[in-house]
Amino acid sequence: MITTGTATVTLPADDQILITREFDAPPALVWRAITEPDLVRQWWGAGMGEMTVCEIDLRVGGSWRYAQTAASHGQTVEFYGEYLELEEPSKVVNTEIFAPFPDSPSTCTATLTPSADGTRTTFANLVQHTTQEARDMHINSGMEVGMQRSYDALERTAVDLVN
Amino acid sequence: MARAATTTDAFNAIAEPSRRAIVDALGAGERPVNDLVAAVGLTQPQVSKHLRVLREAGVVDVRDEGRRRLYRLNPQALKDIHDWVSPFQRLWEERYAALDDVLAGLKDSTSTPQPQGDDQR
Numbered sequence: 001m002i003t004t005g006t007a008t009v010t011l012p013a014d015d016q017i018l019i020t021r022e023f024d025a026p027p028a029l030v031w032r033a034i035t036e037p038d039l040v041r042q043w044w045g046a047g048m049g050e051m052t053v054c055e056i057d058l059r060v061g062g063s064w065r066y067a068q069t070a071a072s073h074g075q076t077v078e079f080y081g082e083y084l085e086l087e088e089p090s091k092v093v094n095t096e097i098f099a100p101f102p103d104s105p106s107t108c109t110a111t112l113t114p115s116a117d118g119t120r121t122t123f124a125n126l127v128q129h130t131t132q133e134a135r136d137m138h139i140n141s142g143m144e145v146g147m148q149r150s151y152d153a154l155e156r157t158a159v160d161l162v163n
Numbered sequence: 164m165a166r167a168a169t170t171t172d173a174f175n176a177i178a179e180p181s182r183r184a185i186v187d188a189l190g191a192g193e194r195p196v197n198d199l200v201a202a203v204g205l206t207q208p209q210v211s212k213h214l215r216v217l218r219e220a221g222v223v224d225v226r227d228e229g230r231r232r233l234y235r236l237n238p239q240a241l242k243d244i245h246d247w248v249s250p251f252q253r254l255w256e257e258r259y260a261a262l263d264d265v266l267a268g269l270k271d272s273t274s275t276p277q278p279q280g281d282d283q284r
Contacts, residue, residue, distance in 0.1 A: 007259050009252040014178045017251075021259045025266035029273070033265050043261035046254065123259075132178070139251050 015135045017127040022120060027112040030121045031089035034110070044068070052076065060086055064094065081105070096127070098141070104134040173240040174247070176220035181205060182213045186236065189223060193235040 007021040023030050033039045037054040045051045045068050053067035060083055067078040078099035084107070085093035092110045106129045113122045129135040177183050181203060188194065188202040196214065200207050214234060217223040222240040225232055 007252055007255040009248050009255065011248065013180070019252075019255050021255070023259075023263065023266055025270055029266055029269045030262075032269060033262055039265050039269070042265045043258060046257040046261050139248060 011135075012126075014132040015129045017129075017135060017138065018124065019127070020122065020124045022122050024120055026118055027089040027114050027121045030112050030123060034092070040066070049077075053078070057083075058086065059083065081108075098138070101134075101137070104130065104137070106130070106134065106138070171220055173220045173222050173243055176217055176222050177244070179213070179216075181209070182217055182222075185210065185213055185217065186222065186241075189234060189236045193233045195231050195233055199234065 007019055010018045010020075012018050025033075033043070035056060035058050037056050040056070041051045041054050044054070044066060049069045051066065051068045053065055055063075055065045057063055062083050063080065064083065065078070065080040067076050069075070070077050080097055080099065081095035083092070083094045085091060090112050092108075094108055095105050096108050097105045106127050109126045109128070111124050111126075113124070114120070115122070127135075127138070129138060177186055184203040185199055188199055194202075196207060196210055199214070200210050203210065205213075214223060214225075218225060220240065221237055223234050224237050225234050227233075
């Protein structure tokens with residue numbers, strides 16, 4: 001059963017991005033899905049390319065590193081950071097650096113809030129950038145990925161029409 | 164990619180928290196200045212100053228009704244902002260749709276009996 005609903009993205013402040021989404025599973029399972037490498041590999045890439053690195057050293061002060069080969073242009077896209085707070089199964093705080101821009105780290109605070117009956121989870125990820133420019137660059141890079149994705153889909157559709 | 168430091172652009176206009184509060188207050192519909200003063204907790208001159216910036220950036224429109232000036236949102240300016248954010252939103256939605264599938268699998272594996280006596284972890 002697939003949870004309905006769309007991830008909402010808002011900009012609560014000049015240097016912040018907030019992504020919120022509900023999942024049809026209790027926080028304990030969402031926690032596993034975001035902290036166990038074998039599970040993260042299954043969703044992080046979102047069909048946009050093979051995830052080549054998924055390292056998670058789940059302890060405060062431990063580091064993480066994700067990399068994937070972008071399906072659209074074949075380049076490696078890499079992110080890494082450090083865990084600052086871990087409160088299973090309700091909160092993860094970590095730094096995140098997009099490899100080409102090591103001087104623009106952001107701090108991500110993910111909170112997992114159970115529904116009243118405990119069977120669903122509201123997952124909120126607040127991305128705190130150091131400057132508005134860094135935040136805008138982040139959004140714009142997302143935009144580019146989204147665009148690439150659209151063109152890929154367009155291309156597949158076109159190829160299907162030809163065959 | 165950084166935008167010029169001008170308040171004539173909708174993005175910069177709503178970057179200021181008081182102006183976002185005014186935009187929020189106008190989300191409920193058209194309102195006169197006095198209503199907005201009460202809603203956002205600023206003085207009337209401050210609200211008027213912010214409204215002027217929002218008007219210049221095209222975020223709000225104003226019309227006269229008798230002696231009252233009524234302010235309302237201009238949906239086009241907000242659409243521009245939405246359009247800028249939405250590809251990023253799509254990326255996350257795709258990622259989370261894949262996460263939905265992973266969670267469905269985990270729920271199946273934890274809710275059904277384990278005939279082989281597998282470790283529950």
